[in-house]
Amino acid sequence: MRSQFCGLVDETLIGQTVTLCGWVNKARVQSHQVFFDLRDHEGIVQILVESDQPELFEIASSLGQEDCLRVTGKVRERHSINDKIRTGRVEVLAEKIDVMNRAINLPFHSHETPGEDVRLKYRYLDLRRPEMQRMMRTRIKLVQALRAWLDARGFQDIETPILTKATPEGARDFLVPARMHAGEFYALPQSPQLFKQILMMAGFDRYYQIARCFRDEALRADRQLEFTQLDMEFAWVDEAEVQDTVEGMIRHVFREVMQVELADPFPRMSYDEAMRRYGSDKPDLRIDLELIDIAEHVRSVEFKVFAEWANHAEGRVVALRAPDAATWSRKQIDELAAHAAKYGAKGLAWLKLEDRSKGREGVNSPIAKFFDDATLNAILDACGAQNGDLLLFGAGPYKQVCDFMGAVRLKLGKDLGRIEHSWRPLWVTDFPMFEWDEEAGRYVALHHPFTAPAVDDIADLKANARIAVSRGYDMVLNGNEIGGGSIRIHRPDMQSAVFDLLGISREEADAKFGFLLEALSHGAPPHGGIAFGIDRIAALMAGTDSIRDVIPFPKTTTAQCLMTGAPSPLDPEQLKEVHIRTLEA
Template identity: 75%
Template sequence: MRSHFCGLVDESMIGQTVTLCGWADVARNLGGLCFIDLRDHEGIVQIVAEPSEAEGNAEVLAAAAAVGYEDCLRVTGTVRRRASVNTKIRTGQVEVLATRIELLNKAQPLPFHAHENPGEDIRLKYRYLDLRRPEMQRMMRTRIRLVQALRRWLDARGFQDIETPILTKATPEGARDFLVPARLHPGEFYALPQSPQLFKQILMMAGFDRYYQIARCFRDEALRADRQLEFTQLDMEFAWVEERDVQDSVERMIRDVFREVIGVELDDPFPRMTYAEAMRRYGSDKPDLRIELELVDVVELVKDSQFKVFTDWASHADGRVAALRVPGGAAFSRKQIDDYGAHAGKFGAKGLAWIKLGEDGAFSSPIQKFFEPAAFEALATAVGLQKGDIAFFGAGTYKVVSDFMGALRLKVGKDLGLVQEGWKPLWVTDFPMFEWDDEQQRFVALHHPFTAPAVDDIAGLKANARTAVSRGYDMVLNGNEIGGGSIRIHRPDMQRAVFELLGIGAAEAEAKFGFLLDALKYGAPPHGGIAFGIDRIAALMAGTDSIRDVIAFPKTTTAQCLMTGAPSPVPEQQLAEVHVRVVAKTQE
């Protein structure tokens, strides 16, 4: 139907006849002389219809004059050099003199222009039009190149692409499963996989050694800019490995892929930091190192003050009092300070204390009266306060303070333009094995229940569960966790012990994970792996804050597809076939 792509017509084709297909990006009728910017997925080329005595030219001019925005066209013509060069497009040296213009499909008036950026609801409702926009084409093609580069890298190094089931067993541990009723087994359900975790471990036991999969995964959880109900990850697993074997290999892969796809050179090697250090310095297990601000622990400097909020938490076994110095922050108004307090409140803060040091060297602070003068100056000195600065203080449990002070650090850094240009990768290692859940009164796995502890000692693990360190690791880039993995448990006795610590008894473990426990009995090799978020990496490469911009058909934050109307009701007959009855929603 066409001989060339619009965006690939160049000077080497001058004098040739070409046939192009695309949409009318712009149509200009100058009264007998018509210009059409014809667009396909490769770009835009200028079409010209001009008066001449050639046979059929009147029909060409009439067709060109009738072209409207986003009409679908086929154009045949001769490539010639442009009189006025357009340096903004790849085809800007040439144009096509039309000898035939065919209207393949007339476009009705559109809800938005391809060069506009309308509200997201409109974009998602008319996603097929949104995806035509050059900016969306650019971002989606970045994702495509990313996946292609990953596959090439892995295939060249002997990794085996193996598909794992989409309909699998429900093993709820973490996010909610999406359930699928089994028509042939009334009252029973499949689950859509949250990840291929157990299958890829079993593949290691089956002797496949190096596995990968570009896997679709599903989690029934709240949505946000970097999270969707269904997402794509690069899933990898290695047999006969320790942490550095996995980390060094995938670090090379990410460096090579960033260089190939967007021409970026990442650090070699990536810096490394333990989870404990990341939380202490940045209040986050995925710190954005482009912001140089750091937290400072001040428990020892405030425990003898008269400020009860500080002293209570300074004496608490799990307490933390931390400060964040903000250069130039003494200029903040009271409203700005209150706004930062409200932001920290979203992450658990009950309030923020603060100290300003003016350009005149005078302190201003609501907590100054609770300190002896020397102690107050020592506190200001310890946090590095200089003239013109402000320091914010937070107190509470270690985790809560880390969370809200880490969030405050990010917001202040962005608001004040303290985010450096470039790319800052990082390995975060030595994660805790467990977290204590006060609501459920039990331990939960920080990564997942199949992560190996750092010490291969069951008795020691049980005795020191609160402080146990795992063999988990995350790859972080510019404050985003782009990959997470671990060395796995490969012995059935250790796996049973971890289940027990997580409150999963022997009967429940057998019912949910019996197939895994059986597989571990038969010479399972030491193994480990990692999974990378394709959507998140693509968004970073494309320069967008939302993964929805690099997913062809994403859901809204209310978990809906505005284009298709999903989710939607299902007829009673169809529900009956799968032995399901809908219970009417009760009024709250």
């Protein structure tokens, strides 16, 4: 139907007749000529129609944006060169125009960016836009580069089931009624985790899969109900072997897709260090601001909030230096405090260092009166404060302070223009094995219940569960967790012990994971793996904050598909066939 793509027509084709297919990008009708740009996924080329061909001129004069055409004509040199586009030195003198379909009542045009609801309702039009074409093709190149690298190194692409068994986090499962088993349900997988572990036990040493996964939880810019991950698993490996292998893969795909060279090797940082220095287990190293612990300096001050948490076994008091921000208004500081409050802050104390040579008179702060001169100077020294700096303080439970001061650090980095234009990857390692869930009154797994602890002794693990460290690891890039994995438990007694610590009874473990425990007892090798978020990596590469921009048909933040109208009610007869009856809300 076509001989060339619109965006690939160049000087090498001058004098040749070509047939092109695409959409009208824009048209300019003059008294004796019609110019219009024809667009396909490779770009645009200018089409010229002369008035000496009356029928053709009439067709061209009637064209509207997004009309779908096939054009045959001769390539010639363009009189007015446009160096902004690849085809800007040539044009096509039309000899024939076939209107394949008219575009009527367009909700928006390809050069416009309407609101997201409109974009998602008319997603086919949105995806035609050059910017969306660029972002989607970035994702395509990413997946191609990943597959090529994995296939060349002996990884085996193996599919795992989509209809499977509900997980311990069952409230987040999507359930599918089993028509042939009344009252029973399948679950859509949140991850192929157990199946890929079973594959290691089955002797498939290096597995991968571009896997579709499903999780019924609140949506946001970096989260969707259905998402895509690169799932990988290795047998007979330790942490370093997994990390070194996949690190090489990520360097390769960034080189192929982005022409970017990432660090070699990636730096490693423990979870404890990341939380202490940056208040986050996915620190953005492009921002050169760090949290400074000042508890030792404020244990005896009159400021009760500081003193109380400085002396609390699980408390934290920190300062964050904002260079050259002493000129900030009270309104700007209050906006920071409001941002911190979203992450649990009860308040955000501050201090402006205007002129240290003036001593206390050179300090502007509502809390300075609670510090004697020695304490004030110790805090300034600890923070490396300079004239013109703003210091921000947080106090409270350790994890809570990390959360809100980490969020303040990120906002400050943006507001102060201190985000370096670079790619800063790292590994975060040595995660806690468990977190204590106050509401549930039990431990929960920080990664998942199949992650191996750093200790091999079950008695040691049970005795020190609160401070137990796992063999988990995350790959972080520019403040985004792009991959997470661990060495897995490969002994049935250790897996049972972890289930016990997580409050999963023996009966529940047998019902949900009996097949896994049995498989572990049949000669399971040591194994580990990782999963990478394809959507998140593609969004980073494409330079967008929302993964919806790199997913062809995403859901809205209210979990709807505006184009198809999903979710939607079902016919009662269809529900009856799968043994489902709905209740009135």
